[in-house]
Amino acid sequence: MIWLTLASAIVAEVLGTTAMKYSDGFTKLWPSLGTAVGYLIAFILLAQTLKTMSVxxxxxxxxxxxxxxxxxxxxxxxxxxxxxxxxxxxxxxxxGVLVLNLGGVH
Incomplete structure (x- = not known):
């Protein structure tokens, strides 16, 4: 379940970043709101992930x-x-991500 939470955080961050591309420097309302919501959800889910997974x-x-x-x-x-x-x-x-994760396996 924790990996699903982390995957959801990644999806939210990617959607937020993609919306940022369309926000035109935060001058367009809906893409700007999409960016804020995407990052808010991403950080909430990442924080939940950090309760049980190493940082x-x-x-x-x-x-x-x-x-x-x-x-x-x-x-x-x-x-x-x-x-x-x-x-x-x-x-x-x-x-690099794989090596970091494999290096932590005991």
Missing amino acids: GTAYAVWSGVGTAAIAAIGMVFLGEAASAAKLIGIVLVIV
């Missing part, structure tokens, strides 16, 4: 998966350039 693991997964997802969304849906360097960077972020 290092939770934050590494939350930030790493969120970063990789936003980069992929930018390339696939928002017309950002998909270079070899960006794709390698996304893979390295994911590998």
Whole structure:
């Protein structure tokens, strides 16, 4: 259940960040509200996750998966350039999260 809560926090953060792209510097009401709500939900769910999961693991997964997802969304849906360097960077972020998590397994 805790992993579902963390996954939901990641989804909320990704939605909030995507809405921020459309907020035009917080000059458009609905995308700006979407950003605020997305981040509020993300932080509430992340806080719930931290009740039972170590902060290092939770934050590494939350930030790493969120970063990789936003980069992929930018390339696939928002017309950002998909270079070899960006794709390698996304893979390295994911590998880094995996290494951090595997390093904590006893």
